[in-house]
Amino acid sequence: MNCQEVRESFEPFIDEELSVEMLNKINLHVAACSACGEMIGLRERFDARLRNAIAADSRFSPDPEFVARLQSEFSPKSSRSFALFGSGWRLWFASGLSAALLLTIGTYYFGVFRSAESEAVSTNPSSTQPEAATPSAVAVPAAFRTLVNMAVEEHKSCTLTNLTSNHHAAAVNPEAIFLGDHNLDEAVRAAVQKEVRHNVSAAASHFCEAQGQAFRHLILREREGYISVLVTDAGNRQQDENAIFCETIEGSSVACFKSQRKTVFVVSERSEEANLRLAQGITPTVRSVLNRSSQL
Amino acid sequence: MGFGSPTNPDGLDFEAELLPFIGDLYRMARWLTRDPEKAEELVHDAVILGIKGFHTYRATSSLKSWMFTIIYRLNIRQNQKKKLPIADDPDELLINQLAYEPDIPKHLTDEEIIAALERLPVSLSELVMLVNVEGFTYAEAATILQIPIGTVMSRLYRARQRLRVELEDAALNAGFLERAEVTP
Numbered sequence: 001m002n003c004q005e006v007r008e009s010f011e012p013f014i015d016e017e018l019s020v021e022m023l024n025k026i027n028l029h030v031a032a033c034s035a036c037g038e039m040i041g042l043r044e045r046f047d048a049r050l051r052n053a054i055a056a057d058s059r060f061s062p063d064p065e066f067v068a069r070l071q072s073e074f075s076p077k078s079s080r081s082f083a084l085f086g087s088g089w090r091l092w093f094a095s096g097l098s099a100a101l102l103l104t105i106g107t108y109y110f111g112v113f114r115s116a117e118s119e120a121v122s123t124n125p126s127s128t129q130p131e132a133a134t135p136s137a138v139a140v141p142a143a144f145r146t147l148v149n150m151a152v153e154e155h156k157s158c159t160l161t162n163l164t165s166n167h168h169a170a171a172v173n174p175e176a177i178f179l180g181d182h183n184l185d186e187a188v189r190a191a192v193q194k195e196v197r198h199n200v201s202a203a204a205s206h207f208c209e210a211q212g213q214a215f216r217h218l219i220l221r222e223r224e225g226y227i228s229v230l231v232t233d234a235g236n237r238q239q240d241e242n243a244i245f246c247e248t249i250e251g252s253s254v255a256c257f258k259s260q261r262k263t264v265f266v267v268s269e270r271s272e273e274a275n276l277r278l279a280q281g282i283t284p285t286v287r288s289v290l291n292r293s294s295q296l
Numbered sequence: 297m298g299f300g301s302p303t304n305p306d307g308l309d310f311e312a313e314l315l316p317f318i319g320d321l322y323r324m325a326r327w328l329t330r331d332p333e334k335a336e337e338l339v340h341d342a343v344i345l346g347i348k349g350f351h352t353y354r355a356t357s358s359l360k361s362w363m364f365t366i367i368y369r370l371n372i373r374q375n376q377k378k379k380l381p382i383a384d385d386p387d388e389l390l391i392n393q394l395a396y397e398p399d400i401p402k403h404l405t406d407e408e409i410i411a412a413l414e415r416l417p418v419s420l421s422e423l424v425m426l427v428n429v430e431g432f433t434y435a436e437a438a439t440i441l442q443i444p445i446g447t448v449m450s451r452l453y454r455a456r457q458r459l460r461v462e463l464e465d466a467a468l469n470a471g472f473l474e475r476a477e478v479t480p
Contacts, residue, residue, distance in 0.1 A: 011453050015427060051428060
C-alpha cells in the first residue's frame with residue numbers, strides 16, 4: 001500500500017472497522033512510514049481528547065435524583081401511574097405520593113443491596129484476598145506514604161494544578177504517560193458501579209499535579225457521595241502486586257494498590273472496610289486497562 | 297434487581313441490563329436536546345417505551361444500541377411535533393477542500409472543545425457522539441440513525457474535519473495559534 005491508500009483508510013482504521021487483512025496491511029505500512037504513523041497519532045490524540053472533554057463535563061451526567069426516579073418506573077405501581085399521567089410525569093413526581101413511594105423504594109433498594117453486598121463478601125471466597133481481607137492487615141509502607149498523603153489530602157476539592165492533557169502530564173512527570181485514559185475512566189466508572197450496585201456517574205476527570213507528580217484523577221458521583229480514583233506513576237517503589245493498602249486519613253478512607261508501574265488510589269467517605277472491598281472489586285478491571293494501555 | 301422490571305424471552309432483566317448505561321443514554325439525550333430537563337424527559341420516555349417493548353428485544357443486538365434507537369426515534373418525533381427543522385450541513389464543499397490534518401490546539405480547554413462540537417450541524421455531531429464517545433460501530437450507528445453505513449462513514453469523516461477547523465478557529469481567536477502555523 002502507498003501513503004495515499006493508507007490515508008484514505010485512516011478513519012475506519014482508528015475506529016477498528018477494517019478487516020484483519022486491511023488492518024495488517026496498514027500496520028505493515030505504518031511500521032515503515034513515520035509520516036503516516038504521525039498522522040494516525042494525531043487522529044488518535046484528537047479522538048481521545050474529545051472523549052475526555054465530554055466525559056469530564058458534568059452537564060452530560062444525569063442527576064442521581066433523576067436516576068432514582070427512573071428506577072422507580074420499574075415498580076408496576078409507578079408504571080401504571082405513568083400511563084395515567086402521560087408526559088406530565090414531573091407533576092406526578094412532585095406529589096407527596098411519589099415522595100412516599102420513592103422513600104419506600106429507596107429503603108427497599110438500599111436494604112436489598114446492602115444485605116446482598118454483605119452476603120457476597122462473607123460467603124464468596126473469590127471476593128476477598130487473603131493479603132487484604134482485614135483492612136488493618138496491610139498498612140501503608142513508608143515508600144508510599146508521600147503518595148498516599150498526596151492522594152488523600154492534596155486532592156480534596158482538587159485544588160492542585162490541573163493539567164489538560166497526556167502531553168502536559170508527561171511534561172511534568174515524564175513517566176506519567178497514561179495512554180487510553182478515557183478507556184480507563186469509563187472502565188473504572190463501570191466497575192465501581194458494578195461494585196456499589198447503583199448508578200455511578202463521572203463528575204469530573206482530569207490530570208493534576210502535586211510536587212512534580214502527575215495524577216490521572218477520576219471523580220465519581222454516587223448516591224452516597226463522591227469516590228475519587230487516582231492513578232500515578234509508582235516510580236521505583238516496590239510493592240507486592242496482590243496487596244492492597246488501606247487506612248483512614250482525616251475522615252477519608254483510602255485504599256491503594258500497585259499495577260505494573262502505576263499506583264492506584266481509591267478514596268471515599270465510605271468505611272475503611274467498604275472502601276477496601278470496593279478497591280478489591282475494581283482491581284482486575286483497572287489492572288486490565290492499565291495493562292492494555294501499557295502495550296499501546 | 298427491580299421487583300417490577302420486565303424480562304424478555306431470553307430471560308434478560310430489563311432494569312439490570314439497562315442500569316449500567318443510563319448515564320450514556322442521558323449523555324446522548326442531553327446532546328440531542330441541549331437541555332437538561334428535556335434530556336431527562338427523553339430518557340424517561342425511552343425507558344417507558346423500553347419497558348413496554350422489552351418482550352420484543354432479542355440479544356442479537358446490544359440493548360444499548362436498541363435503547364439509543366428508541367431515543368433517536370422519540371427525539372425525531374418530538375422535533376417533528378414542534379416543527380423544528382433538523383439542521384443540515386451547509387459547508388460540505390468547504391470541508392471537502394480541506395487537505396491537511398491539524399492537531400487539536402493544545403491550550404484549548406475542554407469547554408472550548410465541546411463548544412466547537414456544538415457548532416457542528418446535528419447530523420454531523422450526533423455521529424461523533426455515537427462513534428467517538430459512545431463507541432458504537434458504524435453498523436450500529438447506521439441502525440440507530442436509520443441511514444446507510446456509507447453515509448455514516450462519509451458524515452463521520454466530514455464531522456471530524458469540520459471539528460478540527462472549528463477548533464483551529466477557536467485557537468486562533470484565543471491567540472493560541474498564529475495564522476502561519478495552520479497554513480498547509
